[in-house]
Amino acid sequence: MSTDVGSPEQTSTRPAGSRSPSTAGPLRADGLHVVKAHGTGNDFVVLLDPDDTFALDPDLVAALCDRRRGLGADGVIRAVRADVDGEDGWFMDHVNSDGSGALMCGNGVRVLAHCLVDAGLVDPAAGVVPVLSRSGPRPVRLVAGGYPVYSVDMGPVQVDPAPVAVVVRSADRERRLPGLRVDVGNPHVVVDVGPGDAVDGVLLLERPSIDPEPVDGANVEVVGRIGTGETPGTGYLQMRVHERGVGETLSCGTGAVAAAAAASLRASVTRWTVDVPGGRLRVRLRRREDEGIVGSELAGPAEVVARAVVDHAWLERAAR
Numbered sequence: 001m002s003t004d005v006g007s008p009e010q011t012s013t014r015p016a017g018s019r020s021p022s023t024a025g026p027l028r029a030d031g032l033h034v035v036k037a038h039g040t041g042n043d044f045v046v047l048l049d050p051d052d053t054f055a056l057d058p059d060l061v062a063a064l065c066d067r068r069r070g071l072g073a074d075g076v077i078r079a080v081r082a083d084v085d086g087e088d089g090w091f092m093d094h095v096n097s098d099g100s101g102a103l104m105c106g107n108g109v110r111v112l113a114h115c116l117v118d119a120g121l122v123d124p125a126a127g128v129v130p131v132l133s134r135s136g137p138r139p140v141r142l143v144a145g146g147y148p149v150y151s152v153d154m155g156p157v158q159v160d161p162a163p164v165a166v167v168v169r170s171a172d173r174e175r176r177l178p179g180l181r182v183d184v185g186n187p188h189v190v191v192d193v194g195p196g197d198a199v200d201g202v203l204l205l206e207r208p209s210i211d212p213e214p215v216d217g218a219n220v221e222v223v224g225r226i227g228t229g230e231t232p233g234t235g236y237l238q239m240r241v242h243e244r245g246v247g248e249t250l251s252c253g254t255g256a257v258a259a260a261a262a263a264s265l266r267a268s269v270t271r272w273t274v275d276v277p278g279g280r281l282r283v284r285l286r287r288r289e290d291e292g293i294v295g296s297e298l299a300g301p302a303e304v305v306a307r308a309v310v311d312h313a314w315l316e317r318a319a320r
């Protein structure tokens with residue numbers, strides 16, 4: 001699968017290995033400088049490329065994300081300095097682990113902001129990091145230090161009330177359940193598999209099939225144990241996800257917002273705790289009478305694992 005994975009202005013498709021090393025960008029004389037980081041177990045190889053010097057090649061992305069022969073990750077994120085609504089900000093150039101382009105990533109946008117803070121490229125005291133995704137601006141705010149927690153303005157959410165059919169498999173049964181299509185700047189289908197340990201038992205090695213199949217594919221969230229949260233007026237749900245272009249991941253930020261939005265149709269609650277296999281996310285939805293969900297916020301941690309230099313000889317082989 002090949003998609004345009006460059007930044008909006010970028011046209012170059014030369015493979016990474018053919019580029020001359022630059023001291024300004026991530027590709028330097030000693031190799032490709034990367035940061036490995038994650039948010040609730042959704043992990044990324046991050047390239048800090050303020051001056052837009054390095055185009056992401058889909059084959060190189062797939063090679064970097066390979067968990068045996070590469071560094072291993074759910075995707076690659078390149079941070080490029082950009083004008084965001086007239087402010088100095090950062091463009092999130094995000095590519096899924098199979099090399100397909102991604103529009104938006106709720107965990108990735110926090111991870112990107114954290115890597116910028118970690119590298120001293122943005123000052124957390126400034127309050128908000130203006131980030132631009134392919135689905136529009138997604139400003140990020142640092143809400144807690146130590147083990148850092150970031151909150152992202154995720155924008156409006158569209159829930160299509162007409163259900164689609166999702167075939168959900170567990171070891172002992174197969175069910176055709178109604179799913180809801182949700183747009184959070186990228187496409188999702190959310191399916192409620194019921195209470196108890198139903199979420200744990202779902203087989204997600206392969207993506208559950210959807211009827212009718214969405215043209216652009218979809219991230220599929222299976223949710224269960226929908227109930228009340230720790231405080232009155234809040235909701236709780238558990239979720240697992242099969243991500244478009246990746247497979248099953250430990251977490252998906254846009255997926256958590258999609259799951260909360262779908263659940264809020266029934267529970268009419270706007271603040272949600274969403275537990276994913278990789279940790280806990282918080283979602284806040286802003287509803288307006290007759291207009292639906294006009295805004296949303298996602299909060300969760302982000303952590304740097306390593307700062308590393310990828311070998312030139314490996315890059316040459318990956319680009320072939």
Ligand SMILES: N[C@@H](CCC[C@H](N)C(=O)O)C(=O)O
Pocket residue numbers: 042096101102103104105106107108186187219243244245246251252253254255
């Ligand atoms: N992990 C992400 C979503 C990444 C993009 C997705 N796979 C797609 O193709 O839409 C998140 O945290 O939101």
